[in-house]
Amino acid sequence: MSARSSSPASVSARDRLGDVVFRRLAIIAGVVILVALAAVAIFLIAQSIPAFLADPADLRGEPESFWHYVAPLAFGTVWAAALALLMAIPLSIGIALFISHYAPRRLAQPLGYIVDLLAAVPSVVYGLWGITVLAPSAVPLYIWLTENLGSIPLFAPPASGTGRTVLTVAIVLAVMVLPIITALCREVFVQTPVLHEEAAYALGATRWEMIRMTVFPYARSGIVSASMLGLGRALGETMAVAMVLSPSAIISLAILTPENPSTIAANIALNFPESAGLQVNALIATGLILFVITLVVNSIARAIVSRHERALESR
Amino acid sequence: MTTTAQRTSALPNAYTSGRLPRWFAPTLFGATLVVGLGVIALLASSGALPEFSIVLAVLVGVVLYAVLITVIANAAEGRRAATDRLVTSLVITAFVVALLPLISLLWTVTSNGLARFDITFFTHSMRSVIGEGGGALHAIVGTLIITALATVIAVPVGLLTAIYLVEYGRGRLARAITFFVDVMTGIPSIVAGLFAYALFALIFGEGVRMGFAGSVALAVLMVPVVVRSSEEMLKLVPDELREASYALGVPKWRTIARVVLPTAGAGIVTGITLAIARVIGETAPLLIVAGFTSSMNYNPFSERMQSLPVFVYTQYANPGSQVDFYLERAWAGALTLILLVMALNLIARLITRIFAPRARR
Structure with a gap:
């Protein structure tokens, strides 16, 4: 957005004091953001180095090495987030389609608000809800699953008696990322060219065929990047996991047992208040790893979006 | 719902013949919901389920609806229309499923929170x-x-x-x-x-x-x-x-x-x-x-x-x-x-x- 008319023969006026001050202030603000982000990286790295070099015996749980300490946490983080996305993505696409193409047009906006309400609920409230409502009511289902489908590693017995399992966490996370993915999907679904849709209908397509032929091809990269942004949010979510999960330092695919791999963020929140010295460094080091993971995920999402935008422009 | 044309004349209408009437899908949906509620209530009273769960009842009803509407539409309207109806019911289900946690959450927070939502607090x-x-x-x-x-x-x-x-x-x-x-x-x-x-x-x-x-x-x-x-x-x-x-x-x-x-x-x-x-x-x-x-x-x-x-x-x-x-x-x-x-x-x-x-x- 250009406010300046930059004609080739522009005459440069004398800089007024107010202009100079204002421009400097704006630049300083921008630079402050860059400095702050650099500071985040530098401080995290500086505070993590002692943990990387430390004698592993000083770490919580006395693992063989720092990496043995991190591995179950990193696995749990990715595992819980992946399960959450597995549930959230199809649901979000369905909801977004419902709002953009199925619901009566006059209802679309209020329905959008209702889904946005889910995003307005603070994560600590989700945690409280997950542990007091969702976990207990899911226990019968978990017992049934382990008894009948126990041969599948995912549902390996024994079932947790409290419901504080990875699956419960994944459900809570799915509910939390749902509004984000839905909002972004809805945005791209609505942008589908109306001419494409009408052309599909004119060829005799049913509503679903129209969606498959016009909306999905148009929105594919939007769906992918929305999912990646949701993934980034699920990876970094702290309180809901910290409150719901009963953690232990293991790597296991079973999602219904009382022994679950914790996540990096939840581990930090649970242990930070009682940690001191090297343990704090170790927690900050895991935080750095989380930062890197989310950075990679978000960068991929942004790259997909910008490639899509370029493809649209060149069309 | 998806059936759009209306029955205006007694003659067979080229646009509506071979299509389920407009009222059919909502009626079927209501019927399956009632069946779902009935089944779960029966199971709960006979002791097969620990307690009556409205969520489970709605779920049974919705699944039943999706199956029935697909089968019926497949017979009456053909495969493509059946797929369309199945997707429509799935999309609506997705929206309802997303509302469940929201309603449950707001309900629990309000009902539990009001106990101490007083001046002392x-x-x-x-x-x-x-x-x-x-x-x-x-x-x-x-x-x-x-x-x-x-x-x-x-x-x-x-x-x-x-x-x-x-x-x-x-x-x-x-x-x-x-x-x-x-x-x-x-x-x-x-x-x-x-x-x-x-x-x-x-x-x-x-x-x-x-x-x-x-x-x-x-x-x-x-x-x-x-x-x-x-x-x-x-x-x-x-x-x-x-x-x-x-x-x-x-x-x-x-x-x-x-x-x-x-x-x-x-x-x-x-x-x-x-x-x-x-x-x-x-x-x-x-x-x-x-x-x-x-x-x-x-x-x-x-x-x-x-x-x-x-x-x-x-x-x-x-x-x-x-x-x-x-x-x-x-x-x-x-x-x-x-x-x-x-x-x-x-x-x-x-x-x-x-x-x-x-x-x-």
């Missing part, structure tokens, strides 16, 4: 409270102080950056800022908390806890939101307004301050309100750097400071011997928090609603 702190009584005044005050300070840090930085990006930004610096604001959007809140801790530990020594450090962490989370929303709003200001102002000989900075900003004002304020709503419920960073306490602390620059989300967490996580009183306070805190966030969202929408026409001129 808003006039007392938790100082020397072991069982009954006590309140969240110290947490509410803490949340207001911490969030206000975070806003004071984040809004000037974010707004000026947005102005830079829209009005001045050219070349490498502007691209770098845009990119890193995107990066900042993805910072997990707990990492922001760790950053604030690392920063303040450097200055004040290890184990530092203070409200202001919490504000810094929240500001890190708030800045990218403020930049993004303000940038969008500033871009909406038509260039003609700027050019008219320049043509009158008004300096650029006055043009921005007196023409651009007022025009985009409502949108910017809305964005800021939404940014506040986003960080006011943040728990993790405050748990780390602001700590928790049961006493009132008005000074954000020294000692631990309780905040409302952390209050909810600590009431739940560290209950004394009388667990119920602590849980009741946690729910009341959660209710307060949700009301606070919703009020902020409502204010944001009202601002847009009231000021939008003028901004759009």
Whole structure:
């Protein structure tokens, strides 16, 4: 957005004091953001180095090495987030389609608000809800699953008696990322060219065929990047996991047992208040790893979006 | 529903023949819901299920509907129409499924939270409270102080950056800022908390806890939101307004301050309100750097400071011997928090609603 008319023969006026001050202030603000982000990286790295070099015996749980300490946490983080996305993505696409193409047009906006309400609920409230409502009511289902489908590693017995399992966490996370993915999907679904849709209908397509032929091809990269942004949010979510999960330092695919791999963020929140010295460094080091993971995920999402935008422009 | 044509004449209509009548799908849906309720009620009363569950009943009804409508449509209308009907029922189901947790959550928070949503809750702190009584005044005050300070840090930085990006930004610096604001959007809140801790530990020594450090962490989370929303709003200001102002000989900075900003004002304020709503419920960073306490602390620059989300967490996580009183306070805190966030969202929408026409001129 250009406010300046930059004609080739522009005459440069004398800089007024107010202009100079204002421009400097704006630049300083921008630079402050860059400095702050650099500071985040530098401080995290500086505070993590002692943990990387430390004698592993000083770490919580006395693992063989720092990496043995991190591995179950990193696995749990990715595992819980992946399960959450597995549930959230199809649901979000369905909801977004419902709002953009199925619901009566006059209802679309209020329905959008209702889904946005889910995003307005603070994560600590989700945690409280997950542990007091969702976990207990899911226990019968978990017992049934382990008894009948126990041969599948995912549902390996024994079932947790409290419901504080990875699956419960994944459900809570799915509910939390749902509004984000839905909002972004809805945005791209609505942008589908109306001419494409009408052309599909004119060829005799049913509503679903129209969606498959016009909306999905148009929105594919939007769906992918929305999912990646949701993934980034699920990876970094702290309180809901910290409150719901009963953690232990293991790597296991079973999602219904009382022994679950914790996540990096939840581990930090649970242990930070009682940690001191090297343990704090170790927690900050895991935080750095989380930062890197989310950075990679978000960068991929942004790259997909910008490639899509370029493809649209060149069309 | 999808059947569109109407039966207007007695003659077979080319558009409606071979299609299920319009009333069929809703009627079938109602019928399957009743069947689902009946089946679950029967199972519950015969002891096969531990208790009657409305969620399970609706689920049975919906699955039954999806199967039946597909089979019936397949027979009456053909395969393509059957697929379409199946997808329609799945899409509607997805929406209903998403509503379940929302309704359940709002219901539990309201019904559990009202027990202690009383005057004591808003006039007392938790100082020397072991069982009954006590309140969240110290947490509410803490949340207001911490969030206000975070806003004071984040809004000037974010707004000026947005102005830079829209009005001045050219070349490498502007691209770098845009990119890193995107990066900042993805910072997990707990990492922001760790950053604030690392920063303040450097200055004040290890184990530092203070409200202001919490504000810094929240500001890190708030800045990218403020930049993004303000940038969008500033871009909406038509260039003609700027050019008219320049043509009158008004300096650029006055043009921005007196023409651009007022025009985009409502949108910017809305964005800021939404940014506040986003960080006011943040728990993790405050748990780390602001700590928790049961006493009132008005000074954000020294000692631990309780905040409302952390209050909810600590009431739940560290209950004394009388667990119920602590849980009741946690729910009341959660209710307060949700009301606070919703009020902020409502204010944001009202601002847009009231000021939008003028901004759009």
